[in-house]
Amino acid sequence: MPFRADCVELSDILYYIIAIVLGGRAAMRWLGGKGRTMELQQVIKERFSVRSFSNKPVEEEKIQKILEAAKLCPTAANKQPQVVYVLQSEESIAKINELSPCIYGAKTVFMICYDKDKAWKSPFIEGMDSGYIDTSICCDEMMLTAWDEGLGSCWLLFFNPIETAEAFGLPDNIVPTALLPVGYYADDTEPAPPHSIYRPMEEMVVRL
Numbered sequence: 001m002p003f004r005a006d007c008v009e010l011s012d013i014l015y016y017i018i019a020i021v022l023g024g025r026a027a028m029r030w031l032g033g034k035g036r037t038m039e040l041q042q043v044i045k046e047r048f049s050v051r052s053f054s055n056k057p058v059e060e061e062k063i064q065k066i067l068e069a070a071k072l073c074p075t076a077a078n079k080q081p082q083v084v085y086v087l088q089s090e091e092s093i094a095k096i097n098e099l100s101p102c103i104y105g106a107k108t109v110f111m112i113c114y115d116k117d118k119a120w121k122s123p124f125i126e127g128m129d130s131g132y133i134d135t136s137i138c139c140d141e142m143m144l145t146a147w148d149e150g151l152g153s154c155w156l157l158f159f160n161p162i163e164t165a166e167a168f169g170l171p172d173n174i175v176p177t178a179l180l181p182v183g184y185y186a187d188d189t190e191p192a193p194p195h196s197i198y199r200p201m202e203e204m205v206v207r208l
C-alpha cells in the first residue's frame with residue numbers, strides 16, 4: 001500500500017522555490033490550503049494500527065523525525081512534560097514484551113511518559129494535571145509522522161504503567177502513559193476489522 005503520492009505536484013515545486021527565496025515559514029503560509037494539507041489528510045485517512053512488524057530495521061533518520069514530532073507537539077501552558085524513551089536494545093525489547101502482549105514483533109518501541117513535576121496543574125479540578133492529554137497529543141503526532149515516513153505503529157494502553165516504571169527503573173516523577181511500537185510492517189498486515197467501523201457523524205457530533 002503506498003504511503004505517499006508518488007507524483008511531484010506543482011505546489012511542491014513552488015513550495016521549494018518560495019522556501020529558498022523567502023524561507024520555510026513564508027512558504028508554509030503561502031501554501032496554507034494549497035495542497036500540502038491534503039498530504040496530512042491522506043496520512044489521517046490511510047493510517048491504521050499495525051499489529052505485525054517485519055524485521056527490517058528502522059533507520060535512525062526516521063527515528064529522529066518521529067522524535068522531532070514529539071518535541072514539537074503542543075502542551076498545556078507549553079510545560080513540555082513529555083519524556084520519550086526509545087527501546088531498541090535486545091534487553092529492553094525482551095523486557096517490554098514481558099510487560100505487554102501487544103508489541104507485535106516490533107524492534108523499536110517508544111515508551112511515552114510525562115514528568116509529574118513539569119505538567120500543568122488544573123486550578124479547577126483537584127489533582128488533575130495535563131500529563132495524559134499532553135502525551136496523547138504527542139503520541140498521536142508521533143504515530144502520524146511514523147506513517148508519513150512509511151512506518152506502521154500501534155498505540156498501546158495494554159500494559160501496567162506501575163510495573164513498567166519499576167521494570168525500567170524510572171524516577172518516581174515519570175509516568176508512562178503509552179507504548180508505541182513502530183516499524184516496517186509485515187507483508188501480510190491488514191487493518192483489523194474495527195478500523196473501518198465508525199459511529200455515524202449525527203451520533204458523534206452535537207451542535208448546541
Ligand SMILES: Cc1cc2nc3c(=O)[nH]c(=O)nc-3n(C[C@H](O)[C@H](O)[C@H](O)COP(=O)(O)O)c2cc1C
Nearest residue numbers: 047048049102154155156157158159191192194195
Ligand atoms: C488510547 C488507545 C489505546 C490503545 N490500546 C491498544 C492496545 O493496547 N492494543 C492494541 O492492539 N491496540 C490498541 N489501540 C489501537 C485501537 O484498537 C485502534 O486504534 C482502533 O481499533 C481503531 O483502529 P485503527 O487504529 O486501525 O484505525 C489503542 C488505541 C488508542 C487510541
